Amino acid sequence: MNMDYGDLKQKLKGELLVNQKDITPYSIDASIFSIMPNAVAKPLDSADISTLVNYAREHKPTNPGLSLTVRAGGTDMTGGSINDSIIIDVAAHMNRIEKIGDDYAIAQPGVWYRDFEASTLARGLQMPAYPASKAICALGGMVGNNAGGEKSLSYGQVKNFVEGLWAVLADGKEYYIEPLDEAGLKAKLELKNFEGDLYRSVYRLLADNYDAIKLAKPSTSKNSSGYFLWDVWDKNTGKFDLTQLLVGSQGTLGIVTKIKFRLIKPKRSSGLLIIPLPNLDEVGHIVNTVKSYVPESFELYDKSTLDLALTYLPEIFRKMKGSRLKLAFNLLPEIFQKLTGRLPQIILFAEFTGDSPEQVKDKLYKAHAEIQNLYKVKTKVALNFESAQKYWTIRRESYNLLRMHNVGKISACFIEDIIVHPDQLPEFMPRLYEIFAKYPSFVYTIAGHAGDANFHIMPLMDFKNPDQRNVILQLANLVFDLVKEFNGSMSAEHNDGIVRGSFLSKMYSPEICELFRQTKAIFDPDHIFNPNKKIEATAEFFTKSLKAG
Numbered sequence: 324m325n326m327d328y329g330d331l332k333q334k335l336k337g338e339l340l341v342n343q344k345d346i347t348p349y350s351i352d353a354s355i356f357s358i359m360p361n362a363v364a365k366p367l368d369s370a371d372i373s374t375l376v377n378y379a380r381e382h383k384p385t386n387p388g389l390s391l392t393v394r395a396g397g398t399d400m401t402g403g404s405i406n407d408s409i410i411i412d413v414a415a416h417m418n419r420i421e422k423i424g425d426d427y428a429i430a431q432p433g434v435w436y437r438d439f440e441a442s443t444l445a446r447g448l449q450m451p452a453y454p455a456s457k458a459i460c461a462l463g464g465m466v467g468n469n470a471g472g473e474k475s476l477s478y479g480q481v482k483n484f485v486e487g488l489w490a491v492l493a494d495g496k497e498y499y500i501e502p503l504d505e506a507g508l509k510a511k512l513e514l515k516n517f518e519g520d521l522y523r524s525v526y527r528l529l530a531d532n533y534d535a536i537k538l539a540k541p542s543t544s545k546n547s548s549g550y551f552l553w554d555v556w557d558k559n560t561g562k563f564d565l566t567q568l569l570v571g572s573q574g575t576l577g578i579v580t581k582i583k584f585r586l587i588k589p590k591r592s593s594g595l596l597i598i599p600l601p602n603l604d605e606v607g608h609i610v611n612t613v614k615s616y617v618p619e620s621f622e623l624y625d626k627s628t629l630d631l632a633l634t635y636l637p638e639i640f641r642k643m644k645g646s647r648l649k650l651a652f653n654l655l656p657e658i659f660q661k662l663t664g665r666l667p668q669i670i671l672f673a674e675f676t677g678d679s680p681e682q683v684k685d686k687l688y689k690a691h692a693e694i695q696n697l698y699k700v701k702t703k704v705a706l707n708f709e710s711a712q713k714y715w716t717i718r719r720e721s722y723n724l725l726r727m728h729n730v731g732k733i734s735a736c737f738i739e740d741i742i743v744h745p746d747q748l749p750e751f752m753p754r755l756y757e758i759f760a761k762y763p764s765f766v767y768t769i770a771g772h773a774g775d776a777n778f779h780i781m782p783l784m785d786f787k788n789p790d791q792r793n794v795i796l797q798l799a800n801l802v803f804d805l806v807k808e809f810n811g812s813m814s815a816e817h818n819d820g821i822v823r824g825s826f827l828s829k830m831y832s833p834e835i836c837e838l839f840r841q842t843k844a845i846f847d848p849d850h851i852f853n854p855n856k857k858i859e860a861t862a863e864f865f866t867k868s869l870k871a872g
């Protein structure tokens with residue numbers, strides 16, 4: 324699609340890039356896809372976003388391919404932040420923290436989470452649903468994906484921390500969206516404008532399908548798949564919260580221009596219980612035993628991840644605090660295990676937190692004693708930052724290391740975010756490994772959130788090899804079928820995008836998929852927001868957009 328954006332350029336206060344060299348970096352995110360955009364807009368403010376939406380709506384009849392895809396940090400693993408028309412880069416200018424209150428903060432979508440966290444922590448506050456990519460992602464993308472991370476076991480995902488959203492919707496106007504009580508909803512339903520139409524349509528859709536929608540809610544502890552219709556309206560309390568539809572919608576329903584986050588006071592003390600396991604026989608049972616002691620976080624990484632970290636030690640050191648000598652000394656046991664071929668198969672580590680070191684030790688040592696007693700495995704305890712940081716660093720850097728050192732291969736995200744119920748782990752894990760056994764030539768790493776039974780599985784694949792490209796959909800089908808059998812979700816936190824959108828009909832009934840389609844049509848009648856993602860994604864678009872290698 325060749326367009327002359329001259330008139331748009333004049334209307335925008337921010338920049339509009341059309342030069343190939345400038346727009347090429349926007350053709351990729353952290354997914355297995357690559358799509359060249361037509362132009363990149365860097366809005367100065369929400370008025371610029373309104374200008375973009377009005378422009379797209381007005382020119383759509385003559386340019387049907389025109390669309391708007393918003394991008395914050397661009398670390399999406401699903402192809403959510405790439406597309407073939409106009410990309411809106413909110414990180415360029417819309418990156419101001421407007422206010423930090425006693426238990427909330429208001430910030431623009433382009434604020435990097437690392438800056439946001441530094442500012443909130445300086446006030447003794449935190450938005451704890453941050454992802455492992457917290458150093459490289461921004462707030463808009465965290466909301467767009469309904470991100471989650473190491474603290475989600477205790478605090479849940481981003482959706483739990485959104486108190487209000489400002490968003491530019493399909494009519495080009497900016498709205499403040501917040502949870503409403505019955506009176507608030509009634510007032511919205513009586514509005515004679517686009518906002519009123521929107522509330523009326525969503526309300527009708529929910530009222531007409533109330534029970535089916537509630538039943539469709541995945542029973543896993545986390546979910547980022549589909550539109551979260553089940554969380555919008557509670558008939559019993561009367562609460563009606565449209566923020567829950569925008570969160571996790573990957574910019575397919577509107578563009579978030581400002582976010583009000585709830586903040587918590589993080590606990591002051593913490594300690595780790597580390598459980599390296601020589602085999603996977605009892606993983607499921609061990610996870611459930613540790614969970615009964617209520618750790619704040621409970622993570623895992625596998626032998627391949629540890630091996631990778633030890634191979635690229637200088638990079639790991641760069642991410643850690645302290646002198647290299649001390650860090651190397653701390654990692655000596657693992658280095659020795661690698662040299663002698665005795666690396667553990669999987670490393671589980673649970674973080675216990677509290678308001679005092681005594682509180683932490685109490686829970687931690689009880690869990691420690693029971694694990695040793697029940698399973699006869701060796702465990703370790705790390706009570707200070709120096710001894711704990713190697714586990715956190717290896718876990719947080721697991722995927723980054725893989726994608727930076729894949730030599731001609733792609734660390735392929737497509738089955739990278741599955742989740743089941745933790746009680747099902749003893750049955751689920753062997754079945755999962757049975758599937759991988761069918762592909763013995765694949766190298767892959769597994770890391771993830773043990774406590775939620777959420778696994779990040781990254782196979783290394785050669786996209787130049789047509790056989791390997793073909794395997795992607797095959798393997799995805801097998802794994803997602805298994806996940807469905809266990810009533811799990813295809814995506815706990817990374818969302819659907821292009822990569823899982825076409826599989827939504829596996830996870831949800833035709834009736835619910837139709838309601839997702841209607842939701843998209845209600846919010847985006849002119850079809851301008853991030854097309855071909857989530858419920859609109861197809862296997863054809865998936866294959867067409869795959870990276871060349």
Ligand SMILES: Cc1cc2nc3c(=O)[nH]c(=O)nc-3n(C[C@H](O)[C@H](O)[C@H](O)COP(=O)(O)OP(=O)(O)OC[C@H]3O[C@@H](n4cnc5c(N)ncnc54)[C@H](O)[C@@H]3O)c2cc1C
Pocket residue numbers: 352353392393394395396397398399400402403404413432453454455456459460461462463464465466467468469470471472473572573574575577578579580722723816817853
């Ligand atoms: C190394 C690595 C580790 C990761 N670990 C995790 C993890 O632990 N947990 C996790 O959840 N994810 C993880 N991710 C995926 C991703 O980093 C997160 O989901 C992150 O929150 C995305 O933020 P971003 O700013 O990069 O978003 P982007 O990639 O820019 O956007 C993500 C989605 O949100 C939409 N969006 C962006 N801005 C807006 C807006 N203003 N309004 C509406 N929609 C918007 C985009 O269109 C896109 O669909 C990881 C990625 C990498 C590369």
